[in-house]
Amino acid sequence: MTQLPDNLRSGDPGLHGPSLEIVALDESSEVSRRRFLEAAGFSFSLAALGGCGRAPVETSLPSPLQPAGAIPGRLQYYASTCTGCPSACGMLVGTRDGRPLKMEGLPGHPLSGGGLCAVGQALPIGLYDSQRLANPLQAGKSSDWATVDQQVVESLRQIKEAAKAVRLVTPTITSPTLQAAIDRFLEPFADAKHVVLDSVSHSAILDAHQQTHAARVLPHYRFEQADVIVSFGADFLGTWISPVEFTAAWSSRRAPSEASPEMSYHVQFESRMSLTGSNADRRVSIAPEEQGPLLGSLAEKIGELSGQPLSEPLARRASSDYGPVLTDLAKRLWDARGKSLVVCDSQDVGVQRVVNLLNHQLGNYDSTLDLKRPSRQRQANDRGVEELIAEMKGNQIGALLVAEVDLLHDLPESDSLTEAIAKIPLTVSFATHEDEFAAVAKFVCPDHHVLESWADAEPLSGLVSLAQPTLRPLGKTRAVLESLDAWSGRPGAAYEAVRAHWEEVIFPRRRADAPDTFLAFWEQTLHQGFVEVESEENLIEPFKIDAVDTLAQPKEAEGFSLVLYQKIPMPGGRHSQNPWLHELPDPVTKVTWGNYVCVSPEDAEKRGIADGDVVNVSISGVESSLELPVLVQIGQHKDVLAIALAYGCKGTDRFAKIGPQWFEARPTVAENEFVGKNAAGFVEFRDGTQQYLRSGIKLTKTGRKFELAATQTYHSLEVPKEIAPRGGERREIVEHTTLDAFAKDVHSGAAEHHFDGETQLWPEDHPRPKHSWGMVIDLNKCTGCSACVIACQSENNVPVVGYDEVRRQREMHWMRIDRYYTGEGEDMDIDHQPMMCQHCGNAPCETVCPVLATVHSDEGLNEQVYNRCVGTRYCANNCPYKVRRFNWFKYPHDDSLQNLVLNPDVTVRSRGVMEKCSMCVQRIEAGKIEAKSHGQPVADGAIQTACQQSCPASAIVFGDMNDQGSKISAALDNPRRFRVLEELNVRPSVSYLRVVKNREEKNNAEKHHNRESHSG
């Protein structure tokens, strides 16, 4: 609790009076800034009616009585839950004058641990989206709720009488209240089903557990307890189930210190390059078909080690190439039994059963996999989806209601489904934008944005959290919960429903130490954001070895295998209208705006294709084919193609003109196209699960070119071989060591700089008497997930510039993650290095500015004075880190609603001026003012930069280097600390901690050992 900001507020009307009344907006008028502020003011007035009624406010009244603690112009934090995906991380919503601005991680949250991913951080721009549906639609035309309700209820009555099927399709619902409402809604119908369709399903894991443990549950994976982690394709640091939680857990075991030189051992077997693979200690590139045999062989080896050999081989033998890897791994796993973890992304239930067997053999259940308190973050049941498709095609459905997922976009054969849907008597979409299903649905009942509505979540059995609205809905939208309740005859506000459900169901499950009265329990939860309660009984049976069968021999097919995956910035079509996410470089490929076909370097060479060649990807026998540009991906297995899902979403053509428009600019979206292409046509239902792996793929060149907009075009720390100077082949920008070497010498891996750090040409005449701000980034913890990039964008009003500007290497992100592949094969070092202004003590940018627009503060910050800058760009040229960003154009700020996302503490830069990371100087100043108002010195940790706050891995430490007791001072003394380009003597204030890989020391690689150069 002490970690929470002291101005944490609860938005509960019961606590602070009715602060959340809803004002009906003119349906014709768009929400103007003035209008919005007016309305935002109302929401703080006590003059209006209580509760969440829809009483229109006619007159403007001042607020003589502010809600307690509300200070105009000051950021207030509300503990909430992020519902950007079903992971349901804890979130702090920073609001200012009634306007939610900044999403942050909720400190102390049992799952997310204070971090928040890029998608969660990007919520505000989705809130202030002028193209969000503001009214219910009936047959594509604007309508009102009364009419829609009346007609839907009438239709439902007829369906009920006719005893026709009712199907409600949603992604995983973690909200207990919404789940109850769904059950209530479906209950009266004779044939009603709730179909769970996740944009990327994990159905096989649940199915496998049903077979091996007689409970269809998703285990709660506990990476923090695993000494040995083996992942078969599961991108658990990027997209798999709950990446923020897993990143926090994984990184907690990646900080070897002098006192305990220990860390987890992580092996990744995968066929494409995932973020998780790029962070593994050992990454083994495998053909996707090899997954089963490898797991089978591993289980056999473990069986031998355990003295309980398997009675029969589980799969065909894995290629003998992997023999030594598997033998070594089996031994490590067996040595770490009970403290190891095997995970797999396969959608083949058979393969998942083998994974369960492995975890059972190793005794991991109840230690690193929790089935007693299972996760509820993914609940898709693909059999249900398969049945639904059959029913739709068979014309057996009376009513189809779809929420939070675009049925037509995410499922294959959308053409035939569209025809089938047209025949369904009642189709209702709850989409916030007109997606593909909404376009054909009879009624569209737009849901609130997640920041506008009350909700709750139970991501983990026994961990329940609340999501509270932080402003009045901007349009005439209605929560799905409210719509369903209205149609099941018990209309009411979501707030009432949530509260009632909590009083009835959650409160009785409270733990012994919880408050005794519901009001106290509710208030505490609301303040804290979450509460842990007793988990529901789960009937888990002991592991059934009989359930594990021999794996079916995969069909041999000519051509490529295709892996369909989620891109980290775009986990689902729900976020396709978010420009921040589209412009966020993929942490692995660094490509923005759209998807592409990843091709291995071997295949690219063999086929004579290069980056940007447009190819046709098709599958024999099926009509689906896609034309996409190629991206040659290092580390991808040969004969494998990979395409990201969740692209090509309807409505993304809105971004065509998002960047500066001038005569040589290329549009972000080509005419009659969308951002990227939809690869869902390749998804196949097999054995009751959605398959994201296809074989027999044909690849043909089209001869056309499409330049991908990537923020990084050179990918190695090694300079090109043909022009490498002797001794300068590799740049020691990221330093590495191995755990063995680190245990022997904590300074191992330090690059040798011909620089003693002591000699200065100039006298030290720039003292930092009060503070000296600095930052340390632990590269061993950082996974490159890029949450910080969006955190910075949101905090610092970084504009979106569009495809063409990124293609021209003019992205504006202040924080970037450099990603390097250095070396070859399994010895390749893959590094992620967050890079932003290093706030150099001897800053090269400062001396060259002719007008003193960039100057040094006496707190060690390199400050950019926007209104003094004339834009010579000399500072950017002279920056060794190339972190300065120039406003090449006047980036559009014409959308007055979208402008509400801007942080009023940070200047919106005009054209022609330079900008860069300010180390969140506005946060530093706010922290200093706060401390001063209490008459106390600035406490260590009281000021957090945006990137630091959101980092799921807690890899960033920021603080006052003058404060000897601070965390940053401790971090600076870390033997792993180094500074990038230290030999230039620019004296950066940002330091990094060396990467330590838990792997054998390379025999040939000569690592310099030079303690002296790093003692200063």
Place this chain on the structure above:
Amino acid sequence: MVESKQKRSAPAVNAPSAEELAALRPTLITGGKRPGDVTRDICEPMDRKPTALWWAAFSVSLAALIAGTIAVTYQIAFGIGTWGLNRTVGWAFDITNFVFWVGIGHAGTLISAVLFLFRQKWRTSVNRSAEAMTLFAVMCAGLFPVIHMGRPWLAFWMGPYPNTRGSLWVNFKSPLLWDVFAISTYLLISAVFWYIGLIPDLATIRDRSKPGIRQRIASIFSLGWNGSARTWHRYETVYMLLAGLATPLVFSVHTIVSMDFATAVIPGWHTTIFPPYFVAGAIFSGLAMVLTLMIIARKVMQLENYITIVHIESMCKLMLSMGSLVGLAYGTEFFMAAYSGNPYEQFVFLNRALGPFSWAYWTMVSCNVLIPQVLWFRPLRRNVAVVFVICIIINIGMWFERFVIIVTSLHRDFLPSSWAHYTPTTIEIITFIGSFGLFFTCFLLFCRVAPVIAMAEIKGVLKNPPRSKAPQESAKGDAV
């Protein structure tokens, strides 16, 4: 002039006669010209209607200028983004063009001031156009630092002027500020020098013209020149002083321009050899440009007797020596990179020679070092057509030199993650062409309104003594 000099300096009884003196002089002006012929020949193009060739050249130049103006207007209206620059390559065509034009502007001062002080009489035929060229080149050069700014309307902030913003002042540590001073000083001194040299000729024009606007203008700007010994005395003193003042500028301007790069931390820029290297390069390119213009002017305006093959040869020799200095600098850079043991520095030079911009590097080496070697051969350097082609090649090479220094150093610097490529946009290319438009438009107009050759000075180096009777048009004896 000759007479007055003799009157002043050689009153001795047995002084050699004018004829005897003339016989000792090298033949700089051919065709047996007498002072009267000089005035007639040089003033004639101004009296005539422009030729068709002039009109053709002027139309092309003006068209280029207009296109350039449109491009710059578009760029200022929309932003620097209309150029091909990016977060890694912050300067490219803009500063390349700036340094290129400043370099061209160098020969003017060199020829006018340095050669004057060294009593190189052959300079008289070319100094006027070289000075004019300097002015126009510096104008073109000055344009780029202004339009390359993100907010060019605030360019005046670069000046240390008293303001109401408290202690807000310019950064005297910044080489860009030094540039402001260096370039503006250079422009001012060059303009004054050019104008002072023009005064006697303006008086000639005044005296030759019929009453009218031209006469009135010439009469204002000739500042009441009356050709008296006193006037000549004052004139020569001022001219000498200005030559003395301008000489350091030949070295200072490009030294300071080179410091834009030399004081930076970027490998390939951070080099102590830059000041002499840039000065040599600037003189090299300036001479090539002067020669290019002179060869054209000589042909078009039938001035073969004034700009003789001797002039061209002298310039070629100077060019050859400067070109060799430049070649030496190229070699030294590579040696220093290898010798420094600095991997970043070494990489930059390997990348220049073998990386993505190697075509630019080898263009530069071929144009500036290899091809000018033909000037060692006397018949070739006396062949006007060959010299013309070589001058054009040198100009191309010197443009590429600046492009190579700026772009190849920036595009792959310290962190490989930020490496980027650079491709110019249409706007950038048209802006560059537009600067040529500005230059040639100014030059062609100059040819129409002022004598392209310093008549007063030419008359001082004539081999033929003046006729006993002064020509009619110099009735007052002013310029004779």
